[in-house]
Structure formats: C-alpha cells, structure tokens
Amino acid sequence: DAGVIQSPRHEVTEMGQEVTLRCKPISGHDYLFWYRQTMMRGLELLIYFNNNVPIDDSGMPEDRFSAKMPNASFSTLKIQPSEPRDSAVYFCASRLGAGETQYFGPGTRLLVL
Amino acid sequence: LAKTTQPISMDSYEGQEVNITCSHNNIATNDYITWYQQFPSQGPRFIIQGYKTKVTNEVASLFIPADRKSSTLSLPRVSLSDTAVYYCLVGDENNFNKFYFGSGTKLNVKP
Numbered sequence: 001d002a003g004v005i006q007s008p009r010h011e012v013t014e015m016g017q018e019v020t021l022r023c024k025p026i027s028g029h030d031y032l033f034w035y036r037q038t039m040m041r042g043l044e045l046l047i048y049f050n051n052n053v054p055i056d057d058s059g060m061p062e063d064r065f066s067a068k069m070p071n072a073s074f075s076t077l078k079i080q081p082s083e084p085r086d087s088a089v090y091f092c093a094s095r096l097g098a099g100e101t102q103y104f105g106p107g108t109r110l111l112v113l
Numbered sequence: 114l115a116k117t118t119q120p121i122s123m124d125s126y127e128g129q130e131v132n133i134t135c136s137h138n139n140i141a142t143n144d145y146i147t148w149y150q151q152f153p154s155q156g157p158r159f160i161i162q163g164y165k166t167k168v169t170n171e172v173a174s175l176f177i178p179a180d181r182k183s184s185t186l187s188l189p190r191v192s193l194s195d196t197a198v199y200y201c202l203v204g205d206e207n208n209f210n211k212f213y214f215g216s217g218t219k220l221n222v223k224p
Contacts, residue, residue: 004156042214042215042216042217043157043200043214044214091156091157093156101147101159101162102157102159103159104155104156104157104158105156106154106155106156107154107155107156
C-alpha cells in the first residue's frame with residue numbers, strides 16, 4: 001500500500017486566502033485523523049472521523065477551520081480565511097479499527113504570509 | 114487528561130543503548146502507553162505499545178513498572194539513523210480527544 005497520501009506537500013499563501021488540504025487514507029482504514037504541529041504547541045489533534053462521520057472536532061481551533069470526508073478514500077481540511085498563525089505542518093493519519101495504531105502521512109507544510 | 118513528561122533532549126553515541134523515561138502520574142486504568150518516532154519532515158511512526166510489565170519488538174523494548182506511573186523506552190545499540198524525536202503517549206485508543214503527544218524527546222545520536 002502507498003500509505004497515507006497528503007497534498008500538497010507545501011503550500012504558501014497570503015493572509016485571507018482559502019486553503020484546502022487533502023488526504024487519502026490507507027485503503028480499508030475506517031478512522032481518519034487531522035493533526036497540526038507547531039514548535040510552540042507540538043502535535044495537536046484537530047478532528048477525527050470514523051466511517052466518514054466526524055466524531056470529535058473539539059480540537060478545531062475556530063470556525064475558520066472545517067473538515068469533510070465525503071467518502072472512505074478522501075478527506076479535506078479547509079481554512080477560510082487563513083491567517084499567519086495558521087502556519088504549521090498539518091498531518092493526516094488513518095487506522096484500521098479500534099485499538100490499532102495510527103499511520104501518519106508525510107504532512108503538508110503551510111505558510112501563511 | 115493523562116499528560117506525559119519526558120526529557121526535552123538526550124545525546125548518545127552510536128552503539129550505545131538509550132533509555133528514554135516518560136512520567137504519566139495520572140494514567141487511567143484503561144490507558145495504554147504508546148511510543149512514536151518522528152524524523153524531520155515526516156509524520157510520526159509507531160514504535161511500540163504496552164499496558165504493563167515489558168514489551169519487546171524488533172525495534173525497541175518498553176518497560177512499565179507495576180504502578181504504571183512511568184515507562185521507559187529502550188533502544189538497543191542506536192545508530193545515527195535513530196536521531197529523531199520520540200513521543201510518549203498515554204491514552205485509550207478509543208478516546209482520541211484524550212490523546213496528548215506533548216513535546217517529545219529529541220534524541221541526538223553522535224558518531
């Protein structure tokens with residue numbers, strides 16, 4: 001399997017622009033997670049899905065952030081409008097079933113100017 | 114929330130055994146202890162998981178005392194490629210809102 005795929009790998013945008021990050025989980029995995037990593041706050045869980053349904057979005061920083069999972073093989077994390085403090089590396093992870101480990105993607109490095 | 118405390122950084126030399134200890138005083142009965150490894154510009158990668166006593170796999174060993182308030186990740190005979198950040202996580206894999214990665218331990222392996 002190709003593992004968790006994220007795109008783009010790098011994104012540079014200007015403040016106020018909409019940013020969409022994409023994730024393709026490992027085939028067959030029924031959990032999908034979005035994380036954000038910064039030097040100041042470390043790795044934070046933003047939201048996770050089970051069978052395409054959002055289960056817990058308590059980590060989403062504010063209404064500017066939204067995530068969707070229209071099907072089992074695709075998820076998006078959208079930031080609108082983006083702000084400089086959103087600059088971070090965003091990871092997507094997936095796993096198969098309860099009690100199993102998570103497999104992380106390579107991340108998207110976002111820079112908001 | 115079962116947060117964890119780890120040393121910020123550690124230095125070692127190639128061929129040595131490295132032990133990284135993690136404190137988790139508020140660990141709950143249903144919580145497992147999981148360690149991840151992260152290389153620069155990559156996502157974290159699962160290393161090992163345990164509940165109590167000792168767990169060993171092809172990569173590392175995990176030692177957990179009876180009170181489970183701490184755990185020690187042991188890496189045998191490290192190489193330069195083991196230079197990475199190591200995260201200790203404590204939680205119930207069915208309650209992800211309680212998962213906390215923390216800042217991890219930056220292991221620097223020198224030649």
